[in-house]
Amino acid sequence: MMTEQNAQQISYHKLSRILHWATALIILSLIPIGFFMGELSNSNPVKFKLYMLHKSFGLTVLGLLFLRVIILLVTTHPHSLPTHKHWEVLLAKFIHFSLYALLLFLPLSGWIMSSAGEFPVPFFGLFHMPDLVGKNEALFILMRSSHEILAIIIVGAVGLHFAGALKHHLIDRDTTLARMLPVAEKSKTVMVVIALIAAASLAIGAFFSVKEMRHMLYSEQSIEKPEQNTPRASTQNSTPDYMADVEISQEAAGQEAIGIKLSENNAHENNNETTRNDTARNEAKNSDVAQDSPYSWQIDQQKSNISFQASLYGQNFEGVFGTVSGQVVFDTDHLNESHVNIGVIIQDLKTGSADRDMNIQTDTWLDSESFPESRFVASSFEKIKQNQYVAHGHLTIKSITKPLDFVFTFEDAEISAGGQSGTVAGIFVINRLDFDVGQGEWSDSDTVGHSVKVKVLLHAERNTGHNQ
Numbered sequence: 001m002m003t004e005q006n007a008q009q010i011s012y013h014k015l016s017r018i019l020h021w022a023t024a025l026i027i028l029s030l031i032p033i034g035f036f037m038g039e040l041s042n043s044n045p046v047k048f049k050l051y052m053l054h055k056s057f058g059l060t061v062l063g064l065l066f067l068r069v070i071i072l073l074v075t076t077h078p079h080s081l082p083t084h085k086h087w088e089v090l091l092a093k094f095i096h097f098s099l100y101a102l103l104l105f106l107p108l109s110g111w112i113m114s115s116a117g118e119f120p121v122p123f124f125g126l127f128h129m130p131d132l133v134g135k136n137e138a139l140f141i142l143m144r145s146s147h148e149i150l151a152i153i154i155v156g157a158v159g160l161h162f163a164g165a166l167k168h169h170l171i172d173r174d175t176t177l178a179r180m181l182p183v184a185e186k187s188k189t190v191m192v193v194i195a196l197i198a199a200a201s202l203a204i205g206a207f208f209s210v211k212e213m214r215h216m217l218y219s220e221q222s223i224e225k226p227e228q229n230t231p232r233a234s235t236q237n238s239t240p241d242y243m244a245d246v247e248i249s250q251e252a253a254g255q256e257a258i259g260i261k262l263s264e265n266n267a268h269e270n271n272n273e274t275t276r277n278d279t280a281r282n283e284a285k286n287s288d289v290a291q292d293s294p295y296s297w298q299i300d301q302q303k304s305n306i307s308f309q310a311s312l313y314g315q316n317f318e319g320v321f322g323t324v325s326g327q328v329v330f331d332t333d334h335l336n337e338s339h340v341n342i343g344v345i346i347q348d349l350k351t352g353s354a355d356r357d358m359n360i361q362t363d364t365w366l367d368s369e370s371f372p373e374s375r376f377v378a379s380s381f382e383k384i385k386q387n388q389y390v391a392h393g394h395l396t397i398k399s400i401t402k403p404l405d406f407v408f409t410f411e412d413a414e415i416s417a418g419g420q421s422g423t424v425a426g427i428f429v430i431n432r433l434d435f436d437v438g439q440g441e442w443s444d445s446d447t448v449g450h451s452v453k454v455k456v457l458l459h460a461e462r463n464t465g466h467n468q
């Protein structure tokens with residue numbers, strides 16, 4: 001009964017035809033864009049915008065697939081024409097089945113890849129898709145390879161599908177293609193446009209597929225490319241929970257920058273070498289003073305960390321500096337004799353993704369080659385209230401030094417053998433543009449947010465040689 005109806009049916013259901021061509025158009029755009037975006041340099045913001053569009057359209061394909069399956073189940077569709085040979089029917093069925101499977105697994109592998117790498121999956125900037133899995137580096141690598149291989153396979157499958165449709169139309173001159181056309185009438189213009197779009201997309205896809213396959217076959221390092229997803233970092237050494245308890249003064253919290261006042265006068269230092277030499281000189285001076293001071297502390301590097309939180313496409317991510325070092329001379333009863341000089345090594349920054357860590361070191365961002373460290377130096381302290389202080393100092397990032405009022409809590413405790421331990425915790429917010437981090441094409445806040453929240457946690461032990 002159904003077969004008779006199918007055999008008589010001239011064309012597909014209108015909704016099926018619309019969904020077929022919508023999917024085809026998106027796939028034919030996604031394939032060249034997918035390959036092309038990977039070729040762009042990480043310093044090019046267009047790359048990040050393309051990644052976001054690619055993900056959004058890729059998810060649209062997944063949504064359209066579900067709709068198509070539902071429509072396929074509830075409507076009738078025409079059978080293969082009686083003129084079709086048996087092998088043609090079998091091949092068409094195999095390719096149709098493969099295409100459905102690819103339309104399911106390609107977007108899914110992309111989505112799982114992004115979730116496993118902790119990268120954002122925004123849907124056209126409207127909302128963020130939930131993570132399908134937790135952070136998993138091995139799964140991320142597996143899904144990335146799978147996505148690339150499936151992308152190459154879909155180029156072949158769509159190519160065969162396209163070639164079959166053309167053969168039926170141009171050689172067999174039957175209605176196979178016409179009954180799937182989005183317009184009721186057989187229009188030559190529509191068909192030529194479709195054929196040109198498909199041919200161009202497939203040619204680009206085939207070019208990159210061959211390139212990828214050559215890369216996979218001949219490169220010993222397989223598909224480990226440095227260019228990657230858009231970063232939504234998250235750190236493996238996440239900031240301890242108690243950082244959240246840091247008390248911030250009401251006045252300070254009301255400002256955009258928590259506990260920070262940045263002067264309008266940038267102290268730009270044009271000569272990097274001068275900056276480094278000055279810092280080194282200060283350090284040496286402070287080091288001497290610190291050695292002599294009865295109020296000096298030794299930073300416990302294992303227990304201390306400085307981390308930051310920034311945002312990409314509105315989604316927060318974190319990074320943590322591995323090494324915190326410097327001189328601390330501090331005494332709550334002798335604030336006028338207190339001073340600190342704390343530094344972090346930029347190359348030690350970890351954000352949970354090797355690609356992202358590499359990207360952040362480039363001259364567009366922190367330029368660790370020219371400016372290997374970042375410092376906070378302060379020699380003026382004030383008590384705000386019980387256990388809470390403010391350090392009036394200067395923060396240097398890259399070649400730029402700016403005044404910074406850092407509000408922090410200080411807790412001390414007696415430890416064994418008459419020693420004393422101290423914990424400093426505080427948060428401040430900077431505008432990355434004030435320090436030339438991500439200028440030019442990156443200066444808008446749509447992609448990477450301007451505010452960067454820095455969390456400081458220092459554990460130190462008082463140098464016992466001077467205990468009073």
Ligand code: HEM
Nearest residue numbers: 030031034035038055058059061107110111148151228229
């Ligand atoms: C049917 C839908 C999709 C198609 C046809 C498609 C196609 C492609 C292609 C051709 C590439 C280039 C592969 C290569 O460089 O070798 C690619 C890369 C990529 N796709 Fe998709 N994609 C789809 C869906 C998705 C979805 C839904 C997501 C994420 C939510 C996604 C995320 C990515 C990412 C992150 C890359 C870059 C991988 C890398 O940097 O190595 N894709 N895609």
